[in-house]
Amino acid sequence: MPSDSPIPSPRGGGSGWGHARNVVVTGYGVFTAHGHGPEALRAGVFAGRPPFAPVTRFDASRFRARHAAVYEGADAPRDQRDLLVACGRSALEMAGVDRPSALPALAGTPGSYSATNRFWRATVAGEAVDDGDLAHCMPARLVDDACDELGLGRPRIAFVDACVASTNAIVHGCQLIASGAVEAVLCAGSYLVEEEAFAKFDSGLALSTTGRVRPFSRERSGLLLGDGGAAIVLESGDAARARGATALASVAGWGMAADAHLVVRPHPEGRGLAAAVTAALRRAGVDGCQVGYVNAHGTGTVAGDAAEVIGLRAALGAGADRVPVSSTKGTTGHMLEATGAVEVIVTLLALRDGVLPPTAGLADADLDGALDHVPNEPREADVRFGLSVNSSFGGLNAAVLLERAP
Amino acid sequence: MTAGWQVVAASAVLSAGPLPPVPGFAHSRFSPLVREAVRGCLGEPGADALHGRPGDRTAVVLGTGFGDVTTHDLASERLANGLLPSPLLFYQAVPTAILGQLCHEYGITGPVTCVSALGDVAESVLPLAATLVAVEELAQALVIGVELAPSPRTVRVAAGDPRVLLPRTDAAVALLLRPGAGGAAPGGAGAEAFGGLAGLARLAEAPEDAR
Numbered sequence: 239m240p241s242d243s244p245i246p247s248p249r250g251g252g253s254g255w256g257h258a259r260n261v262v263v264t265g266y267g268v269f270t271a272h273g274h275g276p277e278a279l280r281a282g283v284f285a286g287r288p289p290f291a292p293v294t295r296f297d298a299s300r301f302r303a304r305h306a307a308v309y310e311g312a313d314a315p316r317d318q319r320d321l322l323v324a325c326g327r328s329a330l331e332m333a334g335v336d337r338p339s340a341l342p343a344l345a346g347t348p349g350s351y352s353a354t355n356r357f358w359r360a361t362v363a364g365e366a367v368d369d370g371d372l373a374h375c376m377p378a379r380l381v382d383d384a385c386d387e388l389g390l391g392r393p394r395i396a397f398v399d400a401c402v403a404s405t406n407a408i409v410h411g412c413q414l415i416a417s418g419a420v421e422a423v424l425c426a427g428s429y430l431v432e433e434e435a436f437a438k439f440d441s442g443l444a445l446s447t448t449g450r451v452r453p454f455s456r457e458r459s460g461l462l463l464g465d466g467g468a469a470i471v472l473e474s475g476d477a478a479r480a481r482g483a484t485a486l487a488s489v490a491g492w493g494m495a496a497d498a499h500l501v502v503r504p505h506p507e508g509r510g511l512a513a514a515v516t517a518a519l520r521r522a523g524v525d526g527c528q529v530g531y532v533n534a535h536g537t538g539t540v541a542g543d544a545a546e547v548i549g550l551r552a553a554l555g556a557g558a559d560r561v562p563v564s565s566t567k568g569t570t571g572h573m574l575e576a577t578g579a580v581e582v583i584v585t586l587l588a589l590r591d592g593v594l595p596p597t598a599g600l601a602d603a604d605l606d607g608a609l610d611h612v613p614n615e616p617r618e619a620d621v622r623f624g625l626s627v628n629s630s631f632g633g634l635n636a637a638v639l640l641e642r643a644p
Numbered sequence: 645m646t647a648g649w650q651v652v653a654a655s656a657v658l659s660a661g662p663l664p665p666v667p668g669f670a671h672s673r674f675s676p677l678v679r680e681a682v683r684g685c686l687g688e689p690g691a692d693a694l695h696g697r698p699g700d701r702t703a704v705v706l707g708t709g710f711g712d713v714t715t716h717d718l719a720s721e722r723l724a725n726g727l728l729p730s731p732l733l734f735y736q737a738v739p740t741a742i743l744g745q746l747c748h749e750y751g752i753t754g755p756v757t758c759v760s761a762l763g764d765v766a767e768s769v770l771p772l773a774a775t776l777v778a779v780e781e782l783a784q785a786l787v788i789g790v791e792l793a794p795s796p797r798t799v800r801v802a803a804g805d806p807r808v809l810l811p812r813t814d815a816a817v818a819l820l821l822r823p824g825a826g827g828a829a830p831g832g833a834g835a836e837a838f839g840g841l842a843g844l845a846r847l848a849e850a851p852e853d854a855r
Contacts, residue, residue, distance in 0.1 A: 300728065346740075349760065354716055357797055358724040370803050376710055376801055376808065377760035395768055396760040398711060400738040406757045410772065413779040432717075437723055442734035494755035494780075496700065498747040501668060502735050513700070513753060517780075631735070632744025633757050 261412045262478050262485035263640070264422075265335070265471040267328025268583045270570045271307035271323060271464050275328070276587055283371050283569045283584055284616050286596040290449055290462055290571065295474065296433040305447035306431045307464030307571030318350055318428040319374060322384035325469035326424060330388065333471035334483055335422070341350070341471070342420055343390045344411050346403025346427035346575040349377035390424060398575070401535070402494075403427060404468070405578025405628040405636035407516070409492045410474045412638075421477035426469035427579035435574065436463060446538060451572075452599040453536035453565035454543050454611060461537040464571020468579035469502040487586050489622065493517025497633025503541050508549015510635040511535075511627060515553035518625065518637040526554030529561050530621030531594050532609075533585045534556030535628045536565020542629065547605045550627075561618060564612040568598030578628045582638050585624040589642040594619050646738050649770070650824030652695050652784065654848035655684025658837055660793060661815045666745060672714035672733045675742035678706070678790050682746055685786070685818035689749045695820060697783040699751040706739055706758040706788040707769035709808060709840050710801075713792045739790075743752045754782060762807040765789045766843025770821075777823060789841040790816040811839035817848050 269287040272282030290305040315321035353375040374380040377396035397403040404427025411423040446460035495513035499505040551558040600613035627637045663676035682735035686693045719729035739758040773785040793813040802808040815838045835845040
């Protein structure tokens, strides 16, 4: 296919490395409750260490649940703008991007619920409102301010589609590059635990009251929220080669699909998730049995995890029970709009390190035998293709398939 | 990416009047407003609501500035007053909720995404939809814009940033678009009342031969 072709066809042969419009990862920045950077991920997420503790960032005493995965180190970001800037700067530096103004930016964020919360507290108390703070309640404005700080180009788009927001940002970044519209893009996601979303999830009985998250376990009882942020530089393979950048992995495939089922429950057979994964595999020309690791959405909810297992089995096919799968939400919490970007980087590290992160707290797997779970301890594995999947309220699903650098 | 569009069907709503409720959604006009615009565009769910194209080759792209301001403010104001938010506010707080409902009603299983935009929402969502349709080889996109009437919070943000464009009252636009040869639409004399949705409203209100 010529390099100026607007639509890449499925590659066949299972490799994107020789493709003219393939998409590669050249840099990333990441933050979770374990701290900043890949070493914090390795020490926390890959070691299977749950970070949940009673929340002190706000008064959680009136809620059913009390725990979250919150980072309290001295270098903790003050707000989501700081978080996006920190992750973006790390990603640009790692990629060696010297002209960030050439890069559009696509970031998943809910905007600052904290700013909305402070506005109403000030209004109720009759106190002055901080307008600079309040502006970040608007997701687009939050992303724009972070992009200004990083010197990024346009378009700048805030993705607000809940738990698939930053996955969709990455998928759209890949589409922009595949279409030939741009050579490189910064994709990101951010969320910091705050009272507003905590209260909503608590009122919806979605949070675990045990202080733990146990994805895929029979005794799973809900999710817990977690701080998270990530940024990733995607480039066309040609552009990366031309400037001598190191490709850390290729994005071999991606997919998005809707359940068309119910607002608050996934399709019981994981129909949309299976369709998103199938689209990603088809684009890459890869069979399900070639996938060496799946970073599942696995929030620890009863209906969500069961549907995901069935959907993954359907999409991965006959060899699904031999595909290693873990959910890292037991070691990060659910990072909402940031979750997809963070988990794509977890998947990237798994490919590069040859180590699979475990599902923390997994003792008695529901639907046991359906998938090759990685319980509690990391597992060494030689993985070429790694898949990261996410789903959201309303039954939106997205999948990103990475291929290890040769 | 710039692209021309064939506008297959369109609807624009600018109204503070009554809206049919959406089962499972409460307190806020955001989701009923979105559904009203989509009903006006596609008609009632049925055999040919997607105009002869399959649901798995139809994308949905929603653009907004602030999203469901009413739901977020209700929850936040309750917290500020020492009260807990209603569980209903949890379920409907994100725009994916109403899109999930609409995908269910119309049998849409293709890619769905939602974005927040500064300035004219059309400038963000139309190129995004064009790229999505082209790269994924889809047949069409249902493009939706929605913004609630000015509220104390959004007025305050808009006062400090001229790129934040609020509508005169509750506003929503829905367009069923296919790749085509259309250019900028000159129609829609009243489109400015749609604030950041003006570009989408012009496309919806333009004469058929101008699309």
